[in-house]
Amino acid sequence: YQRNEKALLAAMLEMYISGVSTRKVTKIVEELCGKKISKSLVSTLTKDLDEIVAKWQHSSLNNECYPYLMVDVIYLKVREEERVISKSCHIAIGFSQEGGRKVLGFLIQNGESEKSWSHFFEYLKARNLQGVQMITSDAHKGLVASIKKSFTNVSWQRCQVHFLRNIFASIPKKDSVAFREQIKALFKFTDIDIARKTKAKITETYIDDRKYKTACTILDEGFEDAFQYITSGGRNSRLRSTNLLERLNEELRRRERIIRIFPNVSSANRLIGALLIDQSEQWEYAARNYIKM
DSSP states (O other): OTTTHHHHHHHHHHHHTTTTHHHHHHHHHHHSOOOOOOHHHHHHHHHHHHHHHHHHHHHOOOOOOEEEEEEEEEEEEEEETTEEEEEEEEEEEOTTTTSSSEEEEEEEEOOHHHHHHHHHHHHHHHOOOOOOOOOEEOOHHHHHHHHHHTTTTEEEEHHHHHHHHHHHTTSSSTOOOOHHHHHHHHHOOOOHHHHHHHHHHHHHHHHTSSSHHHHHHHHHHHHHHHHHHHTTTTTTTEEEEEEHHHHHHHHHHHHHHHSSSSHHHHHHHHHHHHHHHHHHHHHHHHHSSOOOO
């Protein structure tokens, strides 16, 4: 046990990060080694991750350039002063000039507002984030306002998946198949001129129908923002939605559901940070680029 202690401790940390609860870690070690360890030992051991996460979380981005960003928020339950409260975790993914992807950073804050997003963007800029040309996100008002203030001369790509949901939520489900199919076809175009002409034809056809008037207004007002990936993102279809970040969030939620309630902010920062480091390294060592530059 003593000879292999470092390897065992590393394995325990890996189990913890991979989604095994501290209680199960103690049982597994006991089965493998015949040695009993306490849950408190596992919890103490995981604190060794704090220094690693903090170093990564605040590392310089000085020698790197990320033309495209993707940002989103997930919510965590954290115990604070005898109360269980909801905390927001702001996350950013960057796409390099070569087309690779990387988790640029995260911050756990109190809610999602223009102020919290501005603080998050200033955190990224303080680490010398450079070369941003376009940011993909949902249409949260505070987020959009913060992008405009924090990143001048940068395009905002409205997530097309969220945008489609907003359009379809404003029409009845019954007898709307034709309209839905035309809207879906519209979002498949990668030629902005064709897309604009098609959008104009759809709104002209349906704007006078009371069932579709609201949907046509939403489409008309948000159309240009939803097609910025064509004009500013090199027609990279993977930049037109936040699907990549949504999948990453699902992995974080899978691990977070095991814990349910973090005992404090430090423990949440530790685990979320370790998971994001792991995912970012997997992307970095993958032998292919995510987008074509």
